[in-house]
Amino acid sequence: MPELPEVETFAANLRSGVGDQPSICGHTITAGEVLWPRTLALPEITEFERRLPGQAIVDIRRRGKYLVLQLSQDYLLIHLRMSGDLLLKQDESEPDLHTRLVISFEDGLRLAFNDPRKFGRVWLVSDPETVLAKLGPEPLDEEFTPQMLYGMLHRHRRQLKPLLLDQSFIAGLGNIYTDEALHMACLHPLVNSNDIAHGQTERLWVSIRRVLQEAIQVNGASIDWVYRGGGYQNNFRVYDRAGEPCLVCGTAVERIVVGQRGTHFCPNCQPAPD
């Protein structure tokens, strides 16, 4: 579920607080508890539980789909993958069935990492680049320009959809926002990256950024039971709309499988490559 806009929302809420939920910045960790061992990617559980206590949360950022918690000494990185969720608890409630890892703070506050499918991962590292180095550029950064995207696209010969999903190409796009951006840019998901002209690159660049910025404005997209509080599902142009009319031209939205991922597009607005 969580792609760039949803992770950005988690980061903002933990950094600044939301509603009656306080910021966790400045709070000191008293314990880290791992309930599902595979959730912890690095380091070993014993070292994790030894190194965490005493460290304060200094800052919270996002890089791609990773949450980056800067601590006094180390960095705590969290990737929610398909079904991860973060809950800040102020009471003494028991961890629920899907709680995989819990961080406790000095004032009784606890941060619970819930993850039904157990795909999510947590790292405690001294240098975040050991985990993040492989990521491509941030699509919303100023340094990410249409000229840069053109060069990137032409350095590969790959289908657009799997290429945009590749986190070492661009960081943060997932299945929803890739389909949405391709539709907005009028580009078929199977078009070859090498065949994208300058004008099409400009459209794709604008579309990626617009889709992400508009989703961040409404706290991301809520689908099924996994992520709540977002509003972008009301703006879906093609994602999860197979058989329904394209909002631009009325043609039925199609669903195909590309790289083992469900892929939604308008066959009229996004003409197939030769």
Add this chain to the structure above:
DNA sequence: ACGAGCGCCTGTCGGC
């Protein structure tokens, strides 16, 4: 350098 296929996991939904 690609794409395809699979593994990791649990929950939900539609069809029969």
Add this chain to the structure above:
DNA sequence: TGCCGACAGGCGCTCG
């Protein structure tokens, strides 16, 4: 009602 397969926001691995 119950069972069974398809499918789900991600990503790392192997194999041609």
